[in-house]
Each structure stands twice: as C-alpha cells, then as structure tokens.
Amino acid sequence: MALVLNEEQIMLRDAAKDFLGNRAPVSHHRQLRDNGDEPGFSQELWAEMAEMGWAAIIIPETYGGLDYGCTGLGLVLEETGRTLTPSPLLSTALIGSSALLLSGNDELCQQWLPQIASGEALLSLAFEESSQHRPGTVSTRAEPEGEGYRLNGTKLAVMDGSSADAFIVSARTRSGENPSEGISLFLVPAGTGGLGITTTKLLDNHRSSEIRLDEVLLSRSHLLGPLHGGYPILEQTLDRGRIGMAAEMLGIAQEVFERTMQYLKERKQFGVQIGAFQALQHRAATLFGEIELCKSVVLKALQAIDENSDDTALLASLAKVKCGQTARLATAEGIQMHGGIGMTDEFDIGFFIKRWRSLNQQLGDSRYHLDRFAKLKGY
C-alpha cells in the first residue's frame, strides 16, 4: 500500500482536528487537571466523541462499528496528541476492542463490542505485575473451580482502570516459564466479587489503577481466547496499543515543534529573533527530520495492522522507539528553547513532556523495544 493517506482518512483526520480544536484544546486538559475531576477525562466529551463514531472506528459493522481500521483511529490519536485530550480512545477504542476482536470469542464480542461502539462501555487491559514492562511474566493464577475459574493476583499500571466496566486480565492457567504456553486471558466485569481497585493520579493527570483479584470466581464464558494460549493475543493487542501510542507521541512531537518554531520567530534577544541563531537552527532542522521519520514509521505500522502483516511486531517496536525518542527530543527542546517561561505551570509546553513521559513508559519504553527490535531482527 502506498505510504499516503486516502481521501476517507484525510477527511477523518480533518474532522478530528476541527472537533478537538473547538471542543477540547489544551485548555480543556488544563481545566480537568485544575478541577481534579474524576476519572481524568470528561464523560460528556467522550459521549460526543462516540457520537462521531470514534469509539467504533476499528469495530466491524457486524458488531455495530464503522470498520475504518486502525489507520483511521491512529490519525485521531495523533490529533489527540496535539491537543492532549484525555479520553478512553487508547484504553478502550483501540486496546480493549482489539483484545476482544483478536480473541475471536464471538459471544463476548456480541456482548461487549456494540456497547463499546456506542460509547457506553469502557474496557481496561490489566496485565502488568511489576514496575517494569514484562507482559510474559505472570504470577496471577486462574485455577479451575466447578464449571469456571478462580483468580488470584495483583495487576499494576492499569490504564483508565477507575472508569472501566470490565478488565481483560492475563493469568497463568498452567505453571511454567514459557509465556506463550500457559497464559490465558479473562474478561472480568468491574462489579465482580473479590475485585479491589486503588487508583493513582499520574504526572499527566491520567488515571492508573492497581487491581487486586482475591478469590474472584468467573464462569467459563469469561475465558477470552484459547485456554493456555492467551499470550499471542495479548502480544498482538499490545502491539496495536504501542502503535497507537506512537501515533499520539507523533502528535505531541509535531505540536511542540510547531509551537517552538513559532516562538523562535517571535522572541527577540540581542535585538534579533532568536531563530536567527545557527545554534538553534541546526537543532530545529535536525528535529524536523526526526519528525519526518516518525510520520513514515507510524503510517507504515498502522497500515501493517490493517493488512495483518507479518511485520507488525517489528514495526510496533520500531514505532515505539522512534516516536518515543523523537517526542522526548521535541519536548525537551521545546522547554529549552522557550527558556524560563517553558518551566512555568502557566505555560502549556510542560503538559506535553508529562504526557510524553507517560506514553514512553507504558507498554515498554525505548530500551525494551530496542531490545525487542534486535531480537526480531535475529541478533
């Protein structure tokens, strides 16, 4: 597929840009932060987004969705990176929906996807168990109990956990070291007995939860995907999430870059615009190029998901590394080039570096994905 957007995709991106610019610019995020509103995003705004179909972008029409594909959702995520608009787009519309779809469990898809598509239901993926990203290391257990399962364990860093209607939980159903054998996925509704939730506010004002499963009893119908064979589904789901996060980081990098270039043309010192200084020009030109690289990588990775390409895992790691490092450079240069004002809470640029840090760390940071990239390339 050519590395250019088609007309439908351009329309979707422009609509997202318009809507977010009008309804949820960075000031919206600031307001939520200042008011301390739970759950870290606006339910009203989410209802409007769902009205526009954003919750349904990757969901097939048979489950009440639009079937526009992940490329479409990626474009919207890129725009939310520019405006820092918090919403369940990542946790539910991309990651939650993908886990359900990839599991191939028609019954659970029938039950949940139409509600997700309409914006009524929210899902969170609960798979981390330590501060480091190790999706293959799972000590949460699911043991047979009557006709179903009994789950015990603790999950950390659950994105948007406090607002989730259900969790997708990874658990060991067979002991062993090999992640691809013995891990299963379960759908655990939020009200289930034995489920405990503690929520933390993160530096970017998003919410992250610890989920405790204490003798949680589930019927067999809550098993998502094959017994013992959940890990490949988890990995593919995570890859989609990583690519979505890369798209959001691309949006962050572009927005900060544009704001910073504007500042270089306005701010005067020594009687000239500071953008006339070569020491800043070369750094700006280098950053411009890094962002161009990210645009190509993100588009290729999104297309790979939609084409079900064998390279999706490699491209997911490539995108997460490249966009993570570029957004890191863009936000750091954004603060440095703005000087003192860039350090103030009153000024927006600091919001971008906080969100970048949060996205960079979740679902594997640059080191994790550099290592994974090398493994996938055979060295």
Added chain:
Amino acid sequence: MSDKQNTFRKEVREWLADNCPEEMRSPMESDKDACWGGRDFTFQSEAQRLWLERMSARGWTAPDWPEAYGGGGLNREQLKTLKQELARINARPALVSFGISMLGPALLKYGNEEQKQEFLPPIVRGEIRWAQGYSEPNAGSDLANLQAPAIDMGDHYLLNGSKIWTSYGDDGDWMFCLVRTDLEAPKHQGISFMLFDMETPGITVRTIKLISGRSPFCEVFFEDVKIPKAQQVGELNKGWSIAKYLLTHEREMISWSGLSKSGSDSLGETAMGVIGGTDGQLDDTILRADIARFEVDEMAFALTIERARDEVKAGVSLGAVASWFKFFGTELNKQRYNLLMDMHGNDALAWTGEASDDGKLARDWLRTKGNSIEGGTSEIQLNIVAKHILGLPG
C-alpha cells in the same frame, strides 16, 4: 495493470533474456566493475562492452530521455517496469555516468537544440565521460563565491583560475563547469555554465590523495583556455540556477547511499557472523544496542524515502527536503562504517594484503568521512532546512 504495460514488460523481459550477457547478471563486486565509458575506457570484459553497446542502442542507458537525443523515450510507468526487470535478473548498470545523472537533466532543461543534439547522444552511448567543475579553493560551502574568470573575447571566452574536488577529473573527457562571466555583479548573478573538452590547450589536472590513500578527486588548473561561445549553456550570467538544479539532483543521489544495498547483509547479521551470539543474541551487548539504534534509523529512513516517492507520485514536490535527505543519508552511512569498523576489531585495521582486499574496509570507512562534506556539507543542508522549510530568519 493495463494490457499495454503487460506487453511492455513481456517485451523487456524477452529482450533482456536475449541481450544481457550472463556475466552482467550479478551485483558489482567492487567499484572496479563499474562501466564509466569514455574515450580511454578499458572494458573489464567483452561482456561489459556488449552490454553497454546493446543497452545504449535501445537508449536504455538513459531510458527516460527523448528518443530524438538517443534516449529510450520511456514514460514513468515503463521506466519503473524496466528498472524492475533489470533488478529481477540482478543486471549491473550498463553505464555509470555523470553525463546521465547530472549534465543530461541540466541540458534537457536549459540547453539549446544544437547543444542537445551535439552532447546528449554521445552521453547515452557512453562515448564521452564528463567531469564536474564546481568547487574552488575559496568556494566550498560558499559555492557562489567561485572566481574562475571567463572573459568575453568576441568569438570565444578565455578561462583562467582553477577547480578543486573534481570527481575522477583525471578520467574526464569533457567538463561541465561554473565560471564567472561578470566580475562586477553580485556573486550569484555573474556565474555562467560552460562545457569544454579537457584536451583543450591550457588545462592541467592533478590528483589529490585522500586519507583513504585513494585519489578519487582532482585539482584542475586553467591557463588561457579558449571556450567557443556555442559551448555556453543557458542564459549568460544565470548559471547559478543551473548549478542549484544540479545540486538538488546530486544530493538526492548521495542521500540514497545511507541505505544498505539490497541483498547485502544487515549490520546485525554481519555482527552475528563476526562476533557470534548465544541463543540468537549478539554476545557484545553494548554493540548490539548501538546496532539496533542504527537499524531503527535505517529502517525509518528507508520508509521515509518510500513515503517521499509515494508523495511525489501523488503530486507533492520534494523541494528543500532533498537537503534533509542528503544530511541524514550521509550521517547514516558514516555511522554504518563506524559500526563495521567497531565490530571487526583488529581485522579492521589492515591496510594492505589479500585477506583485507588491500584494507578495503578501513579505506571505505575513511572515505565515508567525506560524504557529509561533498555535495554541500551537513551544516549547509541544515541551514537550508532551517531557512527554506522552517522559515527561520537570517
């Protein structure tokens, strides 16, 4: 795909099957295998000579030039098909030529009818090898500061001064050259573009030995060299436009050098062979991280070239972005050779001997240091991006 295209592909495939010599169907092993053509060129083999003769007879050494000037007259789709079919059988380029990659496009755009008729067909046939006369001792990054004066003597110009960094100047039959024709005008406005035979009396060529021990560049000195007026291209004193047009071409060419050649091993694979691994992971963990960082950039760059080509097809112009491609591609190539040197340890140090092919790796590594200087330094490319893409002042 249309029937027309399929017919063309079939025709190309059959013609190549009959006409591409077996020896020309493998990648070039070294620079020595390149066919540069020219008056004094010694063919490496009869196959090389035949391949050039047959390809140029069809105009396929310059496939998209008009047939009237000896080119192939192919449209964009046909050109793509021809390239694909050549790649399919691993065919070597029949001719490597600055005449085709640089002078030709400039003549097609700026030359008059007589000049196109006279100079283009011999380029297609590989009969004349061209050298580029751009830089001077005091005109490197500040190229427009070039001084070599060509004084109007009525029926001819009289050229003095010198050029430097002329690629393969000692093998060039003719030179396309930037000269100063108005000594009073502002520096960008007194430059003209001229062509002349390197055998014209008054021209001396001296090779420059580089840190690699090789001499791919020359200095060229002019002493009262007579240039017929018919050999001046484009408008008098407007040569800077031609120079800029050609530099963009050159930068695009150089920037592709950052990508690994198709079919060759990746750095990671090479390192596994040289250093070895345990459970599929390279034993040197720090080198492994360095290589992964490089390959991430290499892959991102390849995808960006792919995207740029797709955008050009969709009607978006590349413009000043070519400067960024030149910058990034050459920095990438330098990094590739740094890592190759790193991983080969003491073996990388050999300068002579058969085992190292006379120190090929070390010499190639040293040669890459020039990539970010020639064709406009990295710093100049970043200046262009800052000014023309980002709109920064100054």
